[in-house]
Amino acid sequence: MAKTKPPVQKNQTIELTFEDLTHEGDGVGKVDGYPLFVPYGLPGEQAQVKVIKVKKNFGFGKLIEVYKASDERVEPPCDVYYQCGGCQLQHMSYSMQLEMKHNQVKNAMKKVAHLDHVPVHDTIGMDDPWRYRNKVQIPVGQKEDGQLMTGFYQKRSHNIIDMDTCLIQDEMNDRMVESVRRIASGLGIDAYDEENHRGVLRHIMVRTGQTTKDIMIVLVTRTKKLPQKDKLIDEIRDAFPNVKSIVHNVNSERTNVILGKETKVLWGDEYIYDTIGDVKFMISPKSFYQVNPTQTKTLYDQALEYADLRGGETVIDAYCGIGTISLFLAQKAKMVYGVEIVPEAVTDAKKNARLNDMDNAEFYVGQAEELMPWWHNQGLRPDVIVVDPPRKGCDEELLKAMIDMELERIVYVSCNPSTLARDLRVLEDGGYETKVVQPVDMFPQTNHVECVTWLEKKEK
Numbered sequence: 001m002a003k004t005k006p007p008v009q010k011n012q013t014i015e016l017t018f019e020d021l022t023h024e025g026d027g028v029g030k031v032d033g034y035p036l037f038v039p040y041g042l043p044g045e046q047a048q049v050k051v052i053k054v055k056k057n058f059g060f061g062k063l064i065e066v067y068k069a070s071d072e073r074v075e076p077p078c079d080v081y082y083q084c085g086g087c088q089l090q091h092m093s094y095s096m097q098l099e100m101k102h103n104q105v106k107n108a109m110k111k112v113a114h115l116d117h118v119p120v121h122d123t124i125g126m127d128d129p130w131r132y133r134n135k136v137q138i139p140v141g142q143k144e145d146g147q148l149m150t151g152f153y154q155k156r157s158h159n160i161i162d163m164d165t166c167l168i169q170d171e172m173n174d175r176m177v178e179s180v181r182r183i184a185s186g187l188g189i190d191a192y193d194e195e196n197h198r199g200v201l202r203h204i205m206v207r208t209g210q211t212t213k214d215i216m217i218v219l220v221t222r223t224k225k226l227p228q229k230d231k232l233i234d235e236i237r238d239a240f241p242n243v244k245s246i247v248h249n250v251n252s253e254r255t256n257v258i259l260g261k262e263t264k265v266l267w268g269d270e271y272i273y274d275t276i277g278d279v280k281f282m283i284s285p286k287s288f289y290q291v292n293p294t295q296t297k298t299l300y301d302q303a304l305e306y307a308d309l310r311g312g313e314t315v316i317d318a319y320c321g322i323g324t325i326s327l328f329l330a331q332k333a334k335m336v337y338g339v340e341i342v343p344e345a346v347t348d349a350k351k352n353a354r355l356n357d358m359d360n361a362e363f364y365v366g367q368a369e370e371l372m373p374w375w376h377n378q379g380l381r382p383d384v385i386v387v388d389p390p391r392k393g394c395d396e397e398l399l400k401a402m403i404d405m406e407l408e409r410i411v412y413v414s415c416n417p418s419t420l421a422r423d424l425r426v427l428e429d430g431g432y433e434t435k436v437v438q439p440v441d442m443f444p445q446t447n448h449v450e451c452v453t454w455l456e457k458k459e460k
């Protein structure tokens with residue numbers, strides 16, 4: 001129990017033993033019962049810590065020196081790991097990362113959903129947990145000598161860390177960023193200066209198709225005009241003949257949002273392609289497409305297994321994006337209805353259905369929470385519903401509609417264990433039983449975890 005006056009003071013240096021981890025991956029140690037959260041501390045370790053923030057019931061510290069290191073501590077392979085905000089777990093062995101994610105889901109089931117008995121399987125990890133990302137969006141800055149630099153922002157700031165490689169990116173993305181930066185630098189194109197809202201090149205974005213090796217480059221500028229456009233295109237094409245698409249996106253706003261409204265193809269195709277299993281997808285600059293294609297296949301296979309389709313079922317895929325899960329399900333179902341709020345994504349989903357000659361998948365623009373009750377009133381009786389909501393979880397109205405529909409099965413794909421657990425509690429109270437939760441590591445080296453959950457209607 002925390003005392004009224006915290007037992008530590010700001011700037012004090014103390015010795016601390018870590019007992020646990022937060023779900024962000026920070027070490028937790030206690031001084032007279034008062035918890036201190038310290039990034040990069042691991043359970044079992046003894047360390048010197050500087051107290052940097054003191055609140056009434058908990059505080060934050062900075063790791064100064066580890067006296068006794070955990071066997072799970074590893075040397076982070078990335079040179080800028082401790083400055084960059086992108087990864088949080090590189091100092092932890094991969095087996096510990098998987099265990100931490102499993103515990104995070106188990107805790108959420110216990111504390112938020114009050115489902116202590118529900119089996120939470122071990123996290124499915126990757127054989128090689130590096131170089132998995134198929135998309136990079138990297139800010140561009142300018143060095144004092146005028147040359148361009150690219151790198152992610154330093155933690156809690158907008159200072160760009162000058163870096164040549166990001167070890168969770170596909171190697172091709174790294175090489176493309178490096179080349180485009182060099183070419184743009186050589187042509188005298190200025191970087192965007194965020195503070196004064198001047199300059200040109202804001203971000204370089206690269207998307208790759210894992211199976212097709214297609215490459216899309218998106219140059220995001222503040223200005224409508226892209227200086228040296230033709231030379232830039234020629235030099236990129238000369239350097240990388242397998243580039244399929246070069247796109248210009250204009251973002252003139254003072255904003256943290258990367259892509260602006262205006263997108264124009266400068267050269268090549270509007271789309272690149274990729275496949276997940278046997279299904280082919282077209283991906284445009286703005287499409288939501290999972291960033292780890294290897295684990296996406298694992299995730300979708302699991303969703304398909306839990307959906308237990310035999311060929312005669314009607315399925316709804318709520319929050320369907322560009323139809324990725326829907327088309328995966330359509331391989332085994334009689335009919336799939338997808339609903340998605342972003343009109344462009346629905347257009348892509350329809351194109352993806354045609355691309356795969358699938359005429360048993362239909363897509364609708366709308367809010368899942370509005371369309372679902374409407375479908376129910378219209379007499380649509382799905383056998384299975386798959387939901388894959390954003391981090392905030394399912395809308396209350398959607399949960400209510402699923403309860404009213406008395407479905408045989410629900411498959412819940414989630415990127416946030418807390419909101420998943422909150423929604424499972426509602427569904428449990430509404431007549432469903434959570435059978436199993438399967439965590440999948442879609443984002444190794446970071447503290448994010450994805451889950452697939454299978455629910456069934458309770459016997460009355």
Ligand SMILES: C[S@@+](CC[C@H](N)C(=O)[O-])C[C@H]1O[C@@H](n2cnc3c(N)ncnc32)[C@H](O)[C@@H]1O
Binds near residue numbers: 320342367415
């Ligand atoms: C986590 S993504 C899942 C996309 C897709 N299932 C996939 O795996 O690629 C969530 C999607 O839900 C959409 N969305 C957000 N709120 C929504 C709502 N109220 N109704 C329908 N779709 C929504 C987002 O635009 C996004 O495409």
